[in-house]
Amino acid sequence: MHTSLEKKFQKLGVDNAPGQETRQKADIPDLRGEKLPGRAVDFSHGDVDAFEPTPGTLELFIDGFHTGGRQAYTEYRGGKAARIDLAEKLARYTGTQLDPERNVIITPGTQGALFLAMGATIARGDKVAIVAPDYFANRKLAEFFDGDIIPVEMHYFDFNDRAGLDLTELEQAFKAGARLFLFSNPNNPTGVIYSPEEIRRIATLAAHYGAFVIADELYSRQIFENRLYTHLCAQNIMNPENLITIIGPSKTESLSGYRLGTAFGSAAVIDRMEKLQAIVSLRAPGYSQAVLKSWFSEPAGWIQQRIAQHQAIRDELLQKFQAAEGMRVRPTEAGSYLFPQLPPLDVTIGEFVRIVRLQTNATVTPGTEFGAQFTNSFRINFSQDHKAAVNAIDRLLKVMDRYRK
Amino acid sequence: MHTSLEKKFQKLGVDNAPGQETRQKADIPDLRGEKLPGRAVDFSHGDVDAFEPTPGTLELFIDGFHTGGRQAYTEYRGGKAARIDLAEKLARYTGTQLDPERNVIITPGTQGALFLAMGATIARGDKVAIVAPDYFANRKLAEFFDGDIIPVEMHYFDFNDRAGLDLTELEQAFKAGARLFLFSNPNNPTGVIYSPEEIRRIATLAAHYGAFVIADELYSRQIFENRLYTHLCAQNIMNPENLITIIGPSKTESLSGYRLGTAFGSAAVIDRMEKLQAIVSLRAPGYSQAVLKSWFSEPAGWIQQRIAQHQAIRDELLQKFQAAEGMRVRPTEAGSYLFPQLPPLDVTIGEFVRIVRLQTNATVTPGTEFGAQFTNSFRINFSQDHKAAVNAIDRLLKVMDRYRK
Numbered sequence: 001m002h003t004s005l006e007k008k009f010q011k012l013g014v015d016n017a018p019g020q021e022t023r024q025k026a027d028i029p030d031l032r033g034e035k036l037p038g039r040a041v042d043f044s045h046g047d048v049d050a051f052e053p054t055p056g057t058l059e060l061f062i063d064g065f066h067t068g069g070r071q072a073y074t075e076y077r078g079g080k081a082a083r084i085d086l087a088e089k090l091a092r093y094t095g096t097q098l099d100p101e102r103n104v105i106i107t108p109g110t111q112g113a114l115f116l117a118m119g120a121t122i123a124r125g126d127k128v129a130i131v132a133p134d135y136f137a138n139r140k141l142a143e144f145f146d147g148d149i150i151p152v153e154m155h156y157f158d159f160n161d162r163a164g165l166d167l168t169e170l171e172q173a174f175k176a177g178a179r180l181f182l183f184s185n186p187n188n189p190t191g192v193i194y195s196p197e198e199i200r201r202i203a204t205l206a207a208h209y210g211a212f213v214i215a216d217e218l219y220s221r222q223i224f225e226n227r228l229y230t231h232l233c234a235q236n237i238m239n240p241e242n243l244i245t246i247i248g249p250s251k252t253e254s255l256s257g258y259r260l261g262t263a264f265g266s267a268a269v270i271d272r273m274e275k276l277q278a279i280v281s282l283r284a285p286g287y288s289q290a291v292l293k294s295w296f297s298e299p300a301g302w303i304q305q306r307i308a309q310h311q312a313i314r315d316e317l318l319q320k321f322q323a324a325e326g327m328r329v330r331p332t333e334a335g336s337y338l339f340p341q342l343p344p345l346d347v348t349i350g351e352f353v354r355i356v357r358l359q360t361n362a363t364v365t366p367g368t369e370f371g372a373q374f375t376n377s378f379r380i381n382f383s384q385d386h387k388a389a390v391n392a393i394d395r396l397l398k399v400m401d402r403y404r405k
Numbered sequence: 406m407h408t409s410l411e412k413k414f415q416k417l418g419v420d421n422a423p424g425q426e427t428r429q430k431a432d433i434p435d436l437r438g439e440k441l442p443g444r445a446v447d448f449s450h451g452d453v454d455a456f457e458p459t460p461g462t463l464e465l466f467i468d469g470f471h472t473g474g475r476q477a478y479t480e481y482r483g484g485k486a487a488r489i490d491l492a493e494k495l496a497r498y499t500g501t502q503l504d505p506e507r508n509v510i511i512t513p514g515t516q517g518a519l520f521l522a523m524g525a526t527i528a529r530g531d532k533v534a535i536v537a538p539d540y541f542a543n544r545k546l547a548e549f550f551d552g553d554i555i556p557v558e559m560h561y562f563d564f565n566d567r568a569g570l571d572l573t574e575l576e577q578a579f580k581a582g583a584r585l586f587l588f589s590n591p592n593n594p595t596g597v598i599y600s601p602e603e604i605r606r607i608a609t610l611a612a613h614y615g616a617f618v619i620a621d622e623l624y625s626r627q628i629f630e631n632r633l634y635t636h637l638c639a640q641n642i643m644n645p646e647n648l649i650t651i652i653g654p655s656k657t658e659s660l661s662g663y664r665l666g667t668a669f670g671s672a673a674v675i676d677r678m679e680k681l682q683a684i685v686s687l688r689a690p691g692y693s694q695a696v697l698k699s700w701f702s703e704p705a706g707w708i709q710q711r712i713a714q715h716q717a718i719r720d721e722l723l724q725k726f727q728a729a730e731g732m733r734v735r736p737t738e739a740g741s742y743l744f745p746q747l748p749p750l751d752v753t754i755g756e757f758v759r760i761v762r763l764q765t766n767a768t769v770t771p772g773t774e775f776g777a778q779f780t781n782s783f784r785i786n787f788s789q790d791h792k793a794a795v796n797a798i799d800r801l802l803k804v805m806d807r808y809r810k
Contacts, residue, residue, distance in 0.1 A: 072662030257477030
């Protein structure tokens, strides 16, 4: 087949993508010492067995099934009742105003929202500003839609009161013609939160240069130590028609198995997203949409408890990483990710990740998935069984010691 | 925003797409005579209340939910156990051989399969041969991926022992450089089946010109009068690496609400489809994938009964259309669609469809969704409550008489 398509799909490699490790068929790496036995932990994504879905979701799904055709065949942008409910809840959550008919779309997961939002805003050759590090699919999506990526660095080790986005680089990207800025807040993979000043500066720059912004707030409900979180959409700095915000119940709420996400904001872009949805997968799974009723309507205290449990895991893992000589890690401020930096090793990050998998039964994601320069970092999702996670990281650190330079 | 994106999304209009009619905001058309009251029937898609999902699917979903993380987070191409089961069942159904690790992918609906298959095979400027009439998304997908469409006519009124594809036009399309031929069998919207000779000729031409073929067999299980159905993939004429077949349980089995589809064939293209899935929506809904166990494993006689019920509806509607002066319709051979041609009217097809909706509470899809030239046809999905469907078509025909030229 085509050379151009071949190139395009080479860039879309998924072998190291979270969850795909079982399909890896690489050579056996340089294994040193004995295997360290222990319960397998897949840190590439959260464990919905350890942190179960919000109570009552299965019952809502069953109700949806019994509702029948109306629930199976919703409008492409999602069922009207669900959108009315969502618009009200998301407006309250973010402190903004949303018209359920114009400003909200229900998507197959937040990945679906991201795909549709980018497909609706990027044309061939468009310059797209993307944070490094950030969610690995951001870069792949920009490439798939033939955008030209301008990376904007985030100096996440240099601060503890802001994400550390290089705002000078961001302005340069806009000056160079970037039409779209895409970022996750809290940041994936580092788990840091953008400060109010950073958010306002992003909005001011985007407004000044007339750029479009996609803000991925997937993890914004799981905030540690009651840190301040700033929704860009509530700042009233940018034209709201130049902004799409993405959020979904797959993570903190553990509803991944239902494939649900939402995007809200620009009516014109949401129209386009719906048109694209019509040819991509028609709609978010119909019966699943009924589950959205539980979202932002969890039992009292449920989210708080979930946050506390995650914070306890984070704290114990942080201690271990901080105690390991030569390792650097910034504490997660929100979400379930940690992005530790390794001491100098005599194997590559790709080899290290495979060695850890073979020797300790722990699966972690290489930093290079989040930007080519992150050759000595890896990401873990610590939404896991607490004890199993701690033990797996103990094993990982022991194996790491065998490869120190 | 962009002119190029604006143009692209203008072509992707969904206002007349099945299921989207409630979002139409057009002028009130020329209404003549009284409204004809009656139960609303949405012929734009099947009614899963009239024809319920295969028995046992909800229980399988619930089992999937209780399976937990393994079911929520499958590989992007779908859970391994489901793929092993599917490969065996689809191989038996089509009379071919499939490796579950290489040749099968589970997708969010057959729409998802179609999107991924086309995204994996079309690059900008590629010539794509598409049947007229055929499923409306085929054309939209080719346009979205910047393909150049070469229409190939199907003379469906001229035959009753074959679909009537213009094979000379198809060869011309390949000669002109078409790299991909995409067709649905049974054809959507006409419900006709390609003859063994047509299928073999398509395969021979594709093999000769080295073209890729996507065969959409979505409705191939619901065949009337035991007509012969020919799976292209079982002909051993083409290189199997140049063929993808698409099928799913959304239609005859009424499992639309779970959003499930599959594609099978070319290992290289399925690899690409998985890479694309990874950025489009990650995976088909995890818990829903458990429902695939019921597919091709329905209770004895269940499919036969469903076919008989649909055939009875088809027969009664056919009689009505055939009795209407100046109307033409070819009997459905498989699936649930009829594509009648109207007598000369003094309103456009777009106006007619809106008039019918306002005056009779029946929703039908204008022929122009299936090719710009079908300005005097409309499509109905007759998978509906039998009596309600018959009454709605009675009303439609009465209203039609008011607009005769």
